[in-house]
Amino acid sequence: MxxxxxxxxxxxxxxxxxxxxxxxxxxxxxxxxxxxxxxxxxxxxxxxxxxxxxxxxxxxxxxxxxxxxxxxxxxxxxxxxTGHSPAAVTAAVQHRFAELGGATAMLPTEDAEWVGAELTCRFGLTRWSFSLTATDANRWAIRLARAVTGRPKILVNSYCYHGSVDESLIVTGPDGAGTARPGNVGAPYDVTLTSRVAEFNDLDQLERELAHGDVAAVLMEPALTNIGIVLPEPGYLDGVRELTRRHGTLLINDETHTFSAGPGGCTAAWGLEPDVLTIGKAIGGGIPAGAYGLSAELADRLLGRDDLDLVDMGGVGGTLAGNALSVAAMRATLEHVLTxxxxxxxxxxxxxxxxxxxxxxxxxxxxxxxxxxxxxxxxxxxxxxxxxxxxxxxxxxxxxxxxxxxxxxxxxxxxxxxxxxxxxxxxxxxxxxxxxxxxxxxxxxxxxx
The missing domain is CATH 3.90.1150.10 (Aspartate Aminotransferase, domain 1)
Incomplete structure (x- = not known):
């Protein structure tokens, strides 16, 4: 040129x-x-x-x-x-906020169970909780993974995107080892202390990193998106699932961007079986909303622990998470818009x-x-x-x-x-x-x- x-x-x-x-x-x-x-x-x-x-x-x-x-x-x-201000979401938000009120009342609404059931139908995970962003959903999924496995590290793909999650700001250096992603602002600690990294589509590197036995979860998009679309090669995602199970590592699929693959994202389109799924952005039709879903087995393990404060200090990060307005928007989006x-x-x-x-x-x-x-x-x-x-x-x-x-x-x-x-x-x-x-x-x- x-x-x-x-x-x-x-x-x-x-x-x-x-x-x-x-x-x-x-x-x-x-x-x-x-x-x-x-x-x-x-x-x-x-x-x-x-x-x-x-x-x-x-x-x-x-x-x-x-x-x-x-x-x-x-x-x-x-x-x-969804497109900007879709009619169904606009009507649901106006009804909830202007007519019913109580958007931040700290009380659940019946819409929440509908949304959880719909997300289960689409993605397969059976227990759901809500956040305001996918970043928050990812942060909480990471905490749950560490709690249930007792392991300290999270593995991500080089040049992945999971919002501003500190553990995700690691890339593969020229020597193949993990290093801080260039431009990481105000890192609270050396990211190699909390994270491991493997290139997308590289099962050999993934296996070498998981072999250390200290990885609580692999957090990944089924296809990279925010560095440009990088699609999985045949057999790669099956290999990731096999390796994570073999090494006792949880698999978290971030479908926030890959939701574009269909009504159930890549998870449904490609028959994936994550232990946890996170999603945000589009599911609220423009209203801030996020969610994470857990397998029934994982949810039961967590709820069975009496040493984990899942009610008070263990909350997902704010009184606005799961608010009635966001949940109403999610229901309208999933029921009437992203069909x-x-x-x-x-x-x-x-x-x-x-x-x-x-x-x-x-x-x-x-x-x-x-x-x-x-x-x-x-x-x-x-x-x-x-x-x-x-x-x-x-x-x-x-x-x-x-x-x-x-x-x-x-x-x-x-x-x-x-x-x-x-x-x-x-x-x-x-x-x-x-x-x-x-x-x-x-x-x-x-x-x-």
Whole structure:
């Protein structure tokens, strides 16, 4: 690739973004009381000099404060996989909050059992508890795993993503040993004291690490997502399950992003059998919600322990967890929005998106690839597609990503800012997908000169 041409095009698109979005630029400049000028510092992970500011969002569309409408393939990095403000969730939340009230009354509602039963039907785990985020669900799952096994360490995959869980911020170093992930902010301790790491798709490395006998649980996504989609090779996930059982290690599947694989995520689609499952984001339809599920055997072992305070100090992390409003949103989402029919529609669109990207890559004979996980599709700057998290991290290209994201955004298409991921929702249309295909082809033509 002609890097000089790429830099020229990136500068052109950056200037266009500034010219098109004066109100967003001004709002960012005025945000003196926000750390990093944004509500969360990750909002600075955006192509261009400032983020676009949200005005409205509905279905698969968002509008910024400069009046530009976008087809939204980011969808809140999975949090809005339902589409923005789906009618059923909006009605349920309004009814619970405005008519019934008591969103934080610290009393259970009957909706909670319905949600637990539905999650059991979808994922197979039989006992459920709620949090506000998947990060909290993962933290609590880790504590339960340590309690029941008596072991101190957690094993994760290199360049995995499980929120801000301290134990997950470990990667494989050049010598194959675990080391702190670059940029880890304010680590409370050396992560190698709490964690072990193995590359995704590497059963030999996993077995070597589990052989130490100190791993309470393997915490993993069935497919890596937040470093770009890395799909499991044939037999890999079966091998993980066999090795964890052999070594007396629990298996925790984080389905927060891989929920895109279907109504029961990868766990149902691929017949997986985790001991614990964590999930968040999409199950609340945009309302903060998370959950973790336990096998019946594991739940009974924990509840049978009289030395574990599972009521007071052992809570999941706050009085808002499992609140009536979040639970009402989860019920509406699972009952009316993310249904079997919705997933079938979303998967069909993701296949169409994948085909369009693949055609562009083939036309220009680019050494790129495209990967899909159900309703989620991503293009990668390597071919073949990366098979490990470390390979995926090495395949990144910030300048190229920024150009593509700005080119698309300046013409009304939003991708996930962290990488080149596009997610479908029930309101996404074939026309939306075809518009991306058209613009992606035009961006590649501009790069080719």
């Amino acid at each position: 002609d890097r000089a041409r790429l830099r020229h095009l990136l500068a052109r698109e950056s200037a266009e973004a500034e010219a098109r979005n004066p109100r967003s630029q001004a709002a960012y400049a005025r945000a003196d009381h926000l750390f990093g000028r944004v509500p969360m510092t990750w909002m600075n992970k955006t192509a261009g000099a400032f983020p676009r500011y949200l005005a409205t969002a509905r279905g698969a569309r968002v509008t910024d404060i400069d009046g530009h409408e976008y087809v939204d393939f980011c969808l809140g990095d999975t949090g809005a996989m 079997d029919g919705a997933f079938a529609h979303m998967h069909q669109l993701a296949e169409r998106f994948e085909a369009g990207v693949g055609a562009g890559i083939e036309k220009h004979a680019l050494p790129w690839s495209v990967s899909r996980l159900g309703a989620r599709t991503e293009y990668r700057f390597s071919s073949p597609a990366p098979r490990t998290g470390t390979e995926a991290a090495a395949a990144g290209d910030t300048e190229l990503e920024d150009f593509l994201h700005l080119y698309l955004a300046n013409r009304g298409i939003l991708l996930t800012p962290f990488h080149n991921m596009a997610l479908m929702c029930p309101d996404t249309t074939e026309q939306d997908v075809d518009r991306h295909t058209e613009l992606f082809a035009a961006a590649l033509a501009a790069l080719a000169g």
